[in-house]
Amino acid sequence: MRSNQASGNSATFTETARRAQLLRCAIEAIAESGYGRASLAEIARRAEVSKGVVSYYFAGKDELLGHVVADVYTRAGAAIGARLATEDDPAGKLRGYLEANLAFLREHSADIRAVVEIAANSRRPDGTLRFAPGDADPVLEHLAELLRAGQHAGEFRDFDPHSVALVIRGAIDTASGRLVTDPGFDLGTYTRELITLVELATRKFP
Incomplete structure (x- = not known):
């Protein structure tokens, strides 16, 4: 039971950290390149993840x-x-x-x-x-x-x-x-x- 709870907490922490990372990369992309060039692909590149990962967290x-x-x-x-x-x-x-x-x-x-x-x-x-x-x-x-x-x-x-x-x-x-x-x-x-x-x-x- 404790093992499952720990695993769940770890997953939640990881997801929260990933969302925060994507938000930070989005801010950096928009601030440096402008609204038009800050695509999901560019944000994913900065976060060093696939575009699918960005789409997993944000529609x-x-x-x-x-x-x-x-x-x-x-x-x-x-x-x-x-x-x-x-x-x-x-x-x-x-x-x-x-x-x-x-x-x-x-x-x-x-x-x-x-x-x-x-x-x-x-x-x-x-x-x-x-x-x-x-x-x-x-x-x-x-x-x-x-x-x-x-x-x-x-x-x-x-x-x-x-x-x-x-x-x-x-x-x-x-x-x-x-x-x-x-x-x-x-x-x-x-x-x-x-x-x-x-x-x-x-x-x-x-």
Whole structure:
């Protein structure tokens, strides 16, 4: 009985490791060669497996890319959550949110390049962008809730949290695009200036 359980755990560990490897190879292929050239065959070559192995774990390129986006967002969310847990007041949490977001961009440039490529190119059967923001956007709503908390605590001025969250997320997404297209982009300076702008825009003055 123990032998079977151990064997099952080993198989699960191996499969998890293989899926993680394929996701990493997909990210590298897209980041280095672009969306169009990142075929399942190219991803398999990088992983040193057959294309059939990739197809065993993922039904096709669309499913694989969906998992890539989910994986990057999950890791980014974990990093942001860990940073927010170190802050007690709403202003500190907002500053931490910005710092953690932009730090993740700096430390995971290949991941960001891959997600930008996928978001710009992956389409549904009807031709619409597959990863275009919709009415229900949990990333945007999380930020809006941070802003509401600051208002309820009396730290932030009166403004529309949804609109301000859109502006802030737009600035973060702009940084993502710049990292992909502009080798001279100074993310450190951008981070400092964005934090200053957001603090001035949200601060409650006497």
